[in-house]
Amino acid sequence: MADINRNYLDLQGSYLFSAIAKKVREYSETHDSRRIIRLGIGDVTLPLCHAVTEALHKAVDEMGNAATFRGYAPDLGYDFLRNAIAENDFKARGCDISADEIFVSDGAKSDSGNIQEIFGPDNIVAVCDPVYPVYVDSNIMAGRHGKYNDATGTFSRFVYLPCDAGNGFCPDLPKEKADIIYLCYPNNPTGAAITKAELKKWVDYANSTGAVIIYDAAYEAYITEEGIPHTIYEIEGARECAIELHSFSKNAGFTGLRLGYTVVPKDLKRGGTELRSLWARRHGTKYNGAPYIVQRAGEAVYSPEGKRQVAEQVAFYLNNAKYIRGNLEAAGFTVYGGVNSPYIWLKTPGNLSSWEFFDELLSKAQIVGTPGSGFGAHGEGYFRLTAFGKYEDAVEAVSRIKETAF
Amino acid sequence: MADINRNYLDLQGSYLFSAIAKKVREYSETHDSRRIIRLGIGDVTLPLCHAVTEALHKAVDEMGNAATFRGYAPDLGYDFLRNAIAENDFKARGCDISADEIFVSDGAKSDSGNIQEIFGPDNIVAVCDPVYPVYVDSNIMAGRHGKYNDATGTFSRFVYLPCDAGNGFCPDLPKEKADIIYLCYPNNPTGAAITKAELKKWVDYANSTGAVIIYDAAYEAYITEEGIPHTIYEIEGARECAIELHSFSKNAGFTGLRLGYTVVPKDLKRGGTELRSLWARRHGTKYNGAPYIVQRAGEAVYSPEGKRQVAEQVAFYLNNAKYIRGNLEAAGFTVYGGVNSPYIWLKTPGNLSSWEFFDELLSKAQIVGTPGSGFGAHGEGYFRLTAFGKYEDAVEAVSRIKETAF
Incomplete structure (x- = not known):
């Protein structure tokens, strides 16, 4: 009788991003909301550059x-x-x-x-x-x-x-x-x-x-x-x-x-x-x-052309990061990252848990981020936003967050 | 102190095809021979079809x-x-x-x-x-x-x-x-x-x-x-x-x-x-x-076009297999495979070991194949040729083998 690798049974929940995708899918299927802005998974959005x-x-x-x-x-x-x-x-x-x-x-x-x-x-x-x-x-x-x-x-x-x-x-x-x-x-x-x-x-x-x-x-x-x-x-x-x-x-x-x-x-x-x-x-x-x-x-x-084009893409995402970080800070959030990184790491407001803030952000502002606790116990009370989206989405997301009461 | 995965130390020799590549490289570097025909590794040679x-x-x-x-x-x-x-x-x-x-x-x-x-x-x-x-x-x-x-x-x-x-x-x-x-x-x-x-x-x-x-x-x-x-x-x-x-x-x-x-x-x-x-x-x-x-x-x-083009490629390789198998059989070799497979599996002649035949085939006929013993103890005394080469190479390889005394 073949025996399975029982270590797999000790894995906690399903892979974080699969769990998020499922929550978002369920929300979309049951709500006729405005467009959802995805600042969750660290996936890029700019097309491949010409050199590539x-x-x-x-x-x-x-x-x-x-x-x-x-x-x-x-x-x-x-x-x-x-x-x-x-x-x-x-x-x-x-x-x-x-x-x-x-x-x-x-x-x-x-x-x-x-x-x-x-x-x-x-x-x-x-x-x-x-x-x-x-x-x-x-x-x-x-x-x-x-x-x-x-x-x-x-x-x-x-x-x-x-x-x-x-x-x-x-x-x-x-x-x-x-x-x-x-x-x-x-x-x-x-x-x-x-x-x-x-x-x-x-x-x-x-x-x-x-x-x-x-x-x-x-x-x-x-x-x-x-x-x-x-x-x-x-x-x-x-x-x-x-x-x-x-x-x-x-x-x-x-x-x-x-x-x-x-x-x-x-x-x-x-x-x-x-x-x-x-x-x-x-x-x-x-x-x-x-x-x-x-x-x-x-x-x-x-290649020289490739280096230039790729640097432009990185600069684009870093500009998004700067915009999100600066504006959330101005709005009273405690914000880390976003300077040498495409990730903004913020303290959840009002002592919300990471997943509570995930749910609120999705239901009230139709924004998807990543709960800090999904990355480990010490991520609890934090939340990750990524700068890999469109600039207009960064602007729109910040505007939605500012007008939402958490 | 980090410890390595000691199971790796029990692996026998290096990966078969790396070992073959090394032998061929060494032979080429030390001999000014005619062109080497490669019927060893199971790699295809036809370009990707148009549909792809x-x-x-x-x-x-x-x-x-x-x-x-x-x-x-x-x-x-x-x-x-x-x-x-x-x-x-x-x-x-x-x-x-x-x-x-x-x-x-x-x-x-x-x-x-x-x-x-x-x-x-x-x-x-x-x-x-x-x-x-x-x-x-x-x-x-x-x-x-x-x-x-x-x-x-x-x-x-x-x-x-x-x-x-x-x-x-x-x-x-x-x-x-x-x-x-x-x-x-x-x-x-x-x-x-x-x-x-x-x-x-x-x-x-x-x-x-x-x-x-x-x-x-x-x-x-x-x-x-x-x-x-x-x-x-x-x-x-x-x-x-x-x-x-x-x-x-x-x-x-x-x-x-x-x-x-x-x-x-x-x-x-x-x-x-x-x-x-x-x-x-x-x-x-x-x-x-x-x-x-x-x-x-x-x-x-x-796709319909892809299926047709891919079937042509398979038919081409199968024709090579048929040519190699048929001619080696006619030349007195004991040959298996090559009918439902791109691989021809032959008994080494004259009780040569698989690696002895590899060395003889490389040095006398400048053909690379794969020693059967590289696939396990019961492969000893056998030798694998593949049909993935050019048709002219199959013809040339068969002709070289026929004129070689092993």
Whole structure:
């Protein structure tokens, strides 16, 4: 008799964004309201830029021609893309990362879910609280969670690193043992950035304890301030302790095109084994490379034209963020994020719980956001809005919120 | 201190096709030989058909236009594709599979590697021998393998189902307990097909023991004979015991475009849980959908024009297979497969081992094939050639083999 993976039964509720989508669908089906403005899920709305669609068309033509057709891609990514990444995202920033330390994939979500596989079952996992749910759920599926505590909404074997206004949403070093530490900066969901000095503490901690940091840099394109690291490899010692995840979704709008990459430096070893060789083996066994046409689209993001067009898109979303943040602040809300991030993180008004505010915002203002508690116990009393919508929607949403009594 | 997943250290050698690529690269770099003909890896060579490139261009234009841009795809696949699959691959064959039992992905390799995750660690895994290495390696990574036996090249916790000329490359039912059974028909690597009567035995066995069959139907488009099932759901009772994997790689040449799907019927439950809900949760947590443009390309495969063009490609490869099989047989080789399959499976001549024949074929005839022993102990003494090359290459390869003394 086949037995299921019983860890799945310990997963709490369904995946956050599926739960939100269901609530919104039910509301729409039962209410004849004005248009719903979606500032919930972190999905982009601007179309792919011209440099990218041009590269896609060209690559499709190649795939339709016998002389230029390409079958299986190299498991780890085409050299043309790995070289462009190494040059632009690392060498240009003075970081020592080479092309053969870069693994191209179908996106940072897949990589952030799969990366835990190369670690043993007994590692203690530390996550920020609130946190992007994939880090937690993928480790529950792998059985690293322990027992669920209903009262606190936490699992006994995870180390939770509280992030709140008190510490500027950058957690203190753990007091408990932690072997694998997930950090995401600029942060999803809080929109907070981390300074080089603060990140250095984590690298030093990991190098002193042997912990490995999984650093999610999916939002680095939104950094506007000086002194904020774009990659953890700007920090001395990171090559010995950190894996970094990157996305093309938020900088270049590839949410529906799927492309990302993960960096595993050669200097990162545990138990005498290069983690890079384990990740390479996983890629080679369970993955067959990102589509050629999508890798060409990724390459185009690094062309002079692509860089300019992509920067315009990021600036557009950052302007939305500034508008939402500034106006909600002026209206009396307590607001974080939105400066080095497309996410605005606000205190719910009137001591409403996160889901109560979600329901009120949907029913009174027809706006969809994301309840902070969906990201962890310490997200309770907070709420995430994204700047990925249209400018008119940001204006309309702010106007609706201002005229609503919560 | 982070600890690695020590199961990875039990993986044998590197992934077969990486090992072959390395040998060929080394040979090319040290020999100034005539052109190498590659009949090794199962990669297609014909360009994407017109219906597919047309759909890709159209979808790229949609992605470049604000009014038609699409962000995150539904995790489980777009309805337009799931409906086309349900209609054409199942309903048209009288099989009761609905769109919401179909999960679109980036390919059958990923799915065949990932599917084991929804099962517990203690299940006993049965695989054919020889076998597609991903089934084995992904279960080693998950720790279901036990101890390696150097003398036999087998792991203590796997059940190996010998497939050889004696049983027509269709294994006997296992005598030992087996909880998860991987079957692939038409078979990779042997090119053998399974009859409905033979497959019915496996479905009945699984339903009587509670085992689950992972049925890999990646090569079903190559079936030319009557009475050979295109899907396991042609067999009564399969909805209660079987998961099926499909690929767009071999029928439509999507090896470099990446698209596949997995069927998990609602009637498939173990321990009171629908396996479908577990796979949906895995998809939702660790995957973010196949690219919109690629899903549109997949839809085009089911259009009248797409069906015709894709059938022409399959017929072209089958003609290569027929040529290679017929001529090698005439030249005195013992040859299997190549009738319902793009793979030709031959006995190595003169009692050469599989890797000895690989080396001889490369050094004497400059042809690359795949050593049977790379697929398992019972593949020793066999060798796989694929029909995915150019027709001229099939002719040239046969001519070279005929004039070579092994």
